[in-house]
Amino acid sequence: MSLTQSNYTQTSAALPNAMVIFGAGGDLAKRKLIPALLHLCNAGLLPDSFAVLGLDRLDLDDDSFRDLMGEHIRDHVGAAFDQAVWERLIGRLHYMQIDMLDGADYERLRGRLSEIDTQRETEGNYLFYMAIPPSLFPHVTSRLGETGLLQETENDWRRVVIEKPFGQDLESAVALNHELHDNLDERQIYRIDHYLGKETVQNIMVFRFANGFIEPLWNHHHIDHVQLTVAESVGVEHRGAYYEEAGALRDMIPNHLLVLLGFIAMEPPNSFESSALRDEVNKVLDAIEPLSPEDVLRHAVRGQYGEGDMPSGEKVKAYRSSPGVDLQSRTETFAALKLTIDNWRWAGVPFYLRTGKRLAAQCTEIAIQFKKAPTVIFKNTDVEQVDPNMLVLRIQPAEGIQMSLGAKVPGPTMGVGIVNMDFCYEDYFGNKPATGYETLIYDCMNGDATLYKHADTIEKGWEIVQSVMDVWAALPPRDFPNYAAGTWGPTAAGALLKNDGRLWRRIKIPNK
Ligand code: BG6
Secondary structure (H helix, E strand, C coil): EEEEECCCCCCCCCCEEEEEEEEECCHHHHHHHHHHHHHHHCCCCCCCCCCEEEEEEECCCCCHHHHHHHHCCHHHHHHHHHHHHHHHHHHEEEEEEECCHHHHHHHHHHHHHHHHHHHHHCCCCCCEEEECHHHHHHHHHHHHCCCCCCCCCEEEEEEEEECCCCCHHHHHHHHHHHHHHHCCCHHHHEEEEEHHHHHHHHHHHHHCCCCCCCCCHCCCCCCCEEEEEEECCCCCCCCHHHHHHHHHHHHHHHHHHHHHHHHHHCCCCCCCCCHCCCCHHHHHHHHHHHHHHHHHHEEEEEEECCCCCCCCCCEEEEEEHCCCCCCCHHHCHHHHHHEEECCCCCCCCCEEEECCCCCCCEEEEEEECCCCCCCHCCCCCCCCCCCCCEEEEEEECCCCCEEEEEEEEECCCCCEEEEEEEHHHHHHHHHCCCCCCCCHHHHHHCCCCCCCCCCHHHHHHHHHHHHHHHHHHCCCCCCCEEECCCCCCCCCHHHHHHHHCCHHHHHHHHCC
């Protein structure tokens, strides 16, 4: 696809295929994959010749798997839920209990897939989706390879979607790329980052490059600093075991937050083609100044939530009381970083990144603070200071763009107040519910890897955070839990900006 024409708005159904989900009993399938398939089904973008085969250790059959997927579907799809569409999709869901470590089970899998092929006419096209811990990726692809399930012919295709985290660090990501290449061609590998599938993330590019007045301001002459926030009010839910290995930094920063940073900071690409975009994002990642161990101590903050009261009034337990989490866990559920980009455009402009679980709001946004206007003109008036302009790109919820401007407060004296120009996508383009996975799954079914990550981008992401992981591993935290659930994270996160004479934006979610 090209970013100018999102496939999620296209009308032709994807190619026939069977989507095989490894780890189908997990959170990702329930929260994102099945809801995304439902949205695609609703939009008429799933082929008639389609089936899902869920694989997991759980002792389920087709019916109980369907029930399990149905349990929470309304919560994840919201108002867009349509019973008739759900019934269309649910009939295509199948399940097989599997021990992913047992080679014999892959023979059974081959047999089951061939039955599904006949029953659903999926033409031998298989999309293997790895919603499993990264340590299992090489093992599962080797077994699939040995069983011949990755072997393509002229008439069918075999593709593997690899979920993040892609490795645990730089070394393991490089090793994983090698291992995958033992059984797969690069063109069969789809490394997913669902932030690349979000309409509003793609919209950052359109906002920057389709509006002539923006680009001249988009540099260190006019921008003071940038704040990237991916805040979640949810906890780790049932993913304690995974999260204990990952933590907030690995889970979110080398992938999602760096995607946002790449799109905000990139130079205009020559086109919206995959390689042009990738090259520009990679140049930004290459220019990020490496953090020395001393920088990590000053410019990286970690936190873990204790019990607390959410803004909704709900009392929630500490991270350490979550299922699958060690009672003495030292895993961070909050991470913040200050990064700088050593290139012409961004010299001296800090990028502050923060992400965490059980924060005061569920929201992803990028706030760009411009430099203050000179105030000399107001010197003989009551105006003591003029606040700098801020541009906020809201990714979720209530996607939109907000610009704060100074305006005269009506009255006989001179007073400057802040007013907001606010635009919500929904008001103009309607509300199209999406998880971020729709476009990506659809693209994979059609063999289009534009919005998937290549090995080099993944490795650069790890390179950037490697020193933080090293220092944090060498110096285990002593003060965890250090923020209460329902707040904006540890005090040190505020200090990260205060030390530079700045403040995190106070986020208010519009009522949409
Ligand atoms: C996933 C992380 O990649 O992204 C989760 O593993 C996180 O921990 C999720 O909750 C956030 O995605 P979204 O689309 O809800 O912002």
